[in-house]
Amino acid sequence: MLVNYVALGIGILAGIAGQILLKQGADAPDFVSQVFRPSTLCGLALYGSAAFLYIIALRKIPVSVAFPSVSLSYAIVAVLGHFLFGEPFGLRQVGGIVLIVCGVALINQG
Numbered sequence: 001m002l003v004n005y006v007a008l009g010i011g012i013l014a015g016i017a018g019q020i021l022l023k024q025g026a027d028a029p030d031f032v033s034q035v036f037r038p039s040t041l042c043g044l045a046l047y048g049s050a051a052f053l054y055i056i057a058l059r060k061i062p063v064s065v066a067f068p069s070v071s072l073s074y075a076i077v078a079v080l081g082h083f084l085f086g087e088p089f090g091l092r093q094v095g096g097i098v099l100i101v102c103g104v105a106l107i108n109q110g
Helices: 002-026 031-035 038-058 063-070 072-086 089-105
Strands: none
Touching: 002 038, 002 063, 002 072, 038 063, 063 072, 063 089, 072 089
8 A cells, every 4th residue: 555655646747757857848939849848858758757657556545535635736836936936925815824724634644
């Protein structure tokens, strides 16, 4: 069972890294050059890896626990977006992140 939780955790981290790389690739002048930027390609590869790790996690972790746990990536990406890209981060974002973290904690209680 530990292997499945490790796979879920690494999958979440891979998804976070993939999202950050996709954001880095988004500053290309047009869509075609954006798609073929190394950061975009690496981001897509990490998303694919995250999906395979999620499949491994689902072998033993109920989807009612695994999928909400993935929402932690939303919170982490919001924080990283603020620090890496200067994106807004105010009270609404903090409130949303608190709700996400509390929800994941509740779901993982049992």
